[in-house]
Amino acid sequence: MPQAVLKMIQTPAEMIVEVDGIAMRYEGGVQALKGVDLKIPAGRLTSFLGPSGCGKTTLLKIIAGLLVPTEGEVRIRGARVAGPGPDRAFVFQDFALMPWATVIRNVAFGLELRGVAKDARHEIARKYIAEVGLAGFEESYPHELSGGMRQRVGLARALAVDADILMMDEPFASVDEQTRRKFQEDLLELLAKERKTVIFVTHSIEEAVYVSDQVVLLSPRPGRVQQIIDTEVDRSKTPDEIRRDKNYLDRVDEIWAILKTYLR
Amino acid sequence: MKLFGRQIPIVYSLFLWAAAWELVGRFAGIAVIPPLSAVFATGAEMIPTEKFQAAMAVTADAYFKGLVLSVAVGIPMGFLMGVSKTVDRLLGVWVNIFVSAPLTAVVPIFMVLLGIGQATVVASVFLFSIWAIVLDTRAGVKHVNPSLPEMARFFGAGPWRIFHRIYLPAALPEVLAGIRLGLIRAVKGVVIGQLLIAIMGIGELFELYSSNFLFDEFWALLLMVFAFAFATAEAVGLVEKRIEYYAKTR
Numbered sequence: 001m002p003q004a005v006l007k008m009i010q011t012p013a014e015m016i017v018e019v020d021g022i023a024m025r026y027e028g029g030v031q032a033l034k035g036v037d038l039k040i041p042a043g044r045l046t047s048f049l050g051p052s053g054c055g056k057t058t059l060l061k062i063i064a065g066l067l068v069p070t071e072g073e074v075r076i077r078g079a080r081v082a083g084p085g086p087d088r089a090f091v092f093q094d095f096a097l098m099p100w101a102t103v104i105r106n107v108a109f110g111l112e113l114r115g116v117a118k119d120a121r122h123e124i125a126r127k128y129i130a131e132v133g134l135a136g137f138e139e140s141y142p143h144e145l146s147g148g149m150r151q152r153v154g155l156a157r158a159l160a161v162d163a164d165i166l167m168m169d170e171p172f173a174s175v176d177e178q179t180r181r182k183f184q185e186d187l188l189e190l191l192a193k194e195r196k197t198v199i200f201v202t203h204s205i206e207e208a209v210y211v212s213d214q215v216v217l218l219s220p221r222p223g224r225v226q227q228i229i230d231t232e233v234d235r236s237k238t239p240d241e242i243r244r245d246k247n248y249l250d251r252v253d254e255i256w257a258i259l260k261t262y263l264r
Numbered sequence: 265m266k267l268f269g270r271q272i273p274i275v276y277s278l279f280l281w282a283a284a285w286e287l288v289g290r291f292a293g294i295a296v297i298p299p300l301s302a303v304f305a306t307g308a309e310m311i312p313t314e315k316f317q318a319a320m321a322v323t324a325d326a327y328f329k330g331l332v333l334s335v336a337v338g339i340p341m342g343f344l345m346g347v348s349k350t351v352d353r354l355l356g357v358w359v360n361i362f363v364s365a366p367l368t369a370v371v372p373i374f375m376v377l378l379g380i381g382q383a384t385v386v387a388s389v390f391l392f393s394i395w396a397i398v399l400d401t402r403a404g405v406k407h408v409n410p411s412l413p414e415m416a417r418f419f420g421a422g423p424w425r426i427f428h429r430i431y432l433p434a435a436l437p438e439v440l441a442g443i444r445l446g447l448i449r450a451v452k453g454v455v456i457g458q459l460l461i462a463i464m465g466i467g468e469l470f471e472l473y474s475s476n477f478l479f480d481e482f483w484a485l486l487l488m489v490f491a492f493a494f495a496t497a498e499a500v501g502l503v504e505k506r507i508e509y510y511a512k513t514r
């Protein structure tokens with residue numbers, strides 16, 4: 001395949017995820033997505049942004065292998081996605097923590113399902129619990145934690161399986177504003193260390209621009225890719241500098257101008 | 265309960281009623297109501313007798329066999345109804361009819377089908393206890409946050425592991441509540457089954473005592489059956505309390 005080789009030479013970043021002609025029609029006849037084509041670069045943060053009901057979460061779950069599209073296919077490193085796989089990890093919007101299990105058992109659950117022995121998986125889990133800032137809460141139960149802390153458990157569980165692609169479905173949706181900001185900052189810091197490809201669903205423009213390198217704008221239902229915007233945010237700046245940066249603010253306005261046209 | 269501004273433990277009301285019974289039994293002269301002390305004394309005499317122990321053994325045998333059968337069939341059935349709409353539609357009507365139907369009327373059919381013997385009593389226990397277990401398990405499974413099985417599937421769990429690592433623990437509070445109700449209804453089932461057959465276990469004893477006007481014995485046996493039903497339900501209740509901490513937080 002000479003063309004494919006040529007393409008690889010031309011593109012600087014490897015396109016780890018390729019979404020090809022995806023359409024999704026639910027059983028009731030709702031057309032959630034139509035003709036979605038998209039490439040996601042490795043090692044960067046990509047967010048899906050769009051009005052509610054545009055199929056952002058559906059698209060994410062198709063890439064995750066949790067939903068089967070009606071048409072089209074998703075390829076990861078060229079291989080067709082047929083279901084969930086160890087190359088991906090998922091952070092659920094409602095945390096999806098098992099209420100009967102302690103934090104450490106929840107974090108180690110992905111490893112447990114993969115057959116990692118107890119001592120080994122608890123050691124890994126302990127490390128990621130510390131990294132998300134929850135050291136000391138290993139033996140707590142989810143209901144003893146605040147919403148923000150629970151989501152950190154969900155993040156630790158996703159990091160613990162050490163997948164290349166980290167997928168997050170509105171991870172901050174059920175968290176209050178202050179917690180959300182702190183969490184965003186911590187997440188960026190953590191991801192700078194972990195070097196993962198991150199795909200992120202959000203309905204907040206500020207969040208999309210602040211935490212991602214490229215924003216994929218989806219149109220209202222049936223969702224399709226409207227525009228892809230490089231945020232060009234300078235990650236060497238401090239969080240407060242970024243939030244006051246002219247470039248950041250311009251991007252937020254630019255996206256708002258597009259989204260506004262959907263609201264009629 | 266409060267008396268003269270002081271909190272009185274609830275058990276004291278039991279003593280009050282026991283005292284009333286004793287007085288009525290001693291002074292009202294009603295043959296059907298012997299004094300409570302006489303009932304207790306008779307009960308204490310009854311327990312070591314061979315006849316009583318044999319009756320208890322055969323009753324306990326039917327009770328536990330029927331109950332094990334109920335749990336073994338009821339939990340998978342309720343689970344399937346909870347996860348599959350088709351199964352739910354197929355069985356839902358019947359379960360709802362049986363849970364509210366006067367099941368006593370069905371026991372004679374068992375006598376015809378299974379003969380007058382232990383099998384009929386086991387079937388009666390099963391019939392009385394299974395429906396609560398089915399319905400509560402179904403409700404428990406329906407309550408499971410759909411993200412949890414999805415999460416397990418995402419991290420690589422197959423159907424069996426999703427069942428026993430997610431659905432089972434998630435539905436455990438409701439399953440236990442169903443088993444507790446099943447235990448109580450199984451007592452009903454065993455007594456009614458044996459009473460209708462009238463030649464077995466405590467059913468035979470009840471028949472014997474009431475037809476011979478042995479009311480001391482009759483009441484002693486009745487109190488023991490009541491106490492057993494109450495104690496087993498309380499025992500399961502204790503287990504339920506221990507896992508309540510997560511039932512509340514779902």
